[in-house]
Amino acid sequence: MTSPTPNAHPTALIADDEPHLLRHLQALLQQAWPGLVLLEPCRNGLEAAAAIAAEQPDFAFLDIQMPGLTGLEVAQGIEGATRVVFVTAYDAYALQAFEAAAVDYLLKPLKLERLQRTVERLRSGAADDRLAQAVQQLAPPRPAQPLRWVRASQGELTHQIDVADIIYFHADDKYTVVRTRDAEHLIRTPIQELVAQLDPEQFWQVHRSSIVNLAMLVGTRRDEVSRLYLRFRGLSTELPVSRAYVPRFKAM
Incomplete structure (x- = not known):
């Protein structure tokens, strides 16, 4: 640093x-x-x-x-x-x-x-x-079996989403946005609970409000004041990386 x-x-x-x-x-x-x-x-x-x-x-x-x-x-x-x-x-x-x-x-x-x-x-x-x-x-211990599916309700429908298809999770007011290539779903599980349930080798928390799927990353970008942003396959949306997590991406 x-x-x-x-x-x-x-x-x-x-x-x-x-x-x-x-x-x-x-x-x-x-x-x-x-x-x-x-x-x-x-x-x-x-x-x-x-x-x-x-x-x-x-x-x-x-x-x-x-x-x-x-x-x-x-x-x-x-x-x-x-x-x-x-x-x-x-x-x-x-x-x-x-x-x-x-x-x-x-x-x-x-x-x-x-x-x-x-x-x-x-x-x-x-x-x-x-x-x-x-x-x-200081994070809570992770379960022996990482989370494999996420269930998201939308009206009368319930979607069962394979975590491998999820690009990122992002906290949004009272909900958490589950972003895939094709859609956004809303769940009520907080980011901190998801961190404790997901595979730490595949999903990294990059901000207080965000968890990303490393398999979906295509690169990073720094702005004029050196803030780091993550870019994803097939999306124009970028997510910021808070300073606490920037060192994890130094090798990228």
Whole structure:
């Protein structure tokens, strides 16, 4: 991963649903990094996701457990260059997963000395390309037999769709769109449940809202700000890849 462009006034967003912990992190950051500009804080995951998309801060300090979306889910949806530090009260196993994947975290209760080490990493541009690995390590275990069929109702009809024919799944409001070459179907199964049921060798999550069938990919495209998009056989539609998952496509 390319290090962030040097900035005399880097920006950071804090998201935490516990006001006293949020204020405590703000105060510690002001001590550890006086030149860091703190944006308006967020009190839940939905606010954080929207603010990151709109403001494109250099850094985001995300609580793991938040209403609306978890910190992990917010990180999965980041498409720009915002780099993530998790704020967590997870147990030792989860912390080991973060540490092994070289994703920085702050353990509650927050300590200035630990935060200063985090700041040093951020200011030096230390790579965190293995964010996707940490996310995958904390994902729910997969079943022994991956999902083979998806049932989608449409009026009085029920379609039984072979997963091998599915190009991608994409969350759309209360439903999940199942896209094949010939049609779109709607199901109520959330993306996170599908991730746990599908064959991980064939289906990759590429965004908080999207899962793609690798067999249907024909290539990738980068736009003028280096955001990565996936292209599919027989479709003009492209899907964005959030920053957390971009490293998985480096070999393509």
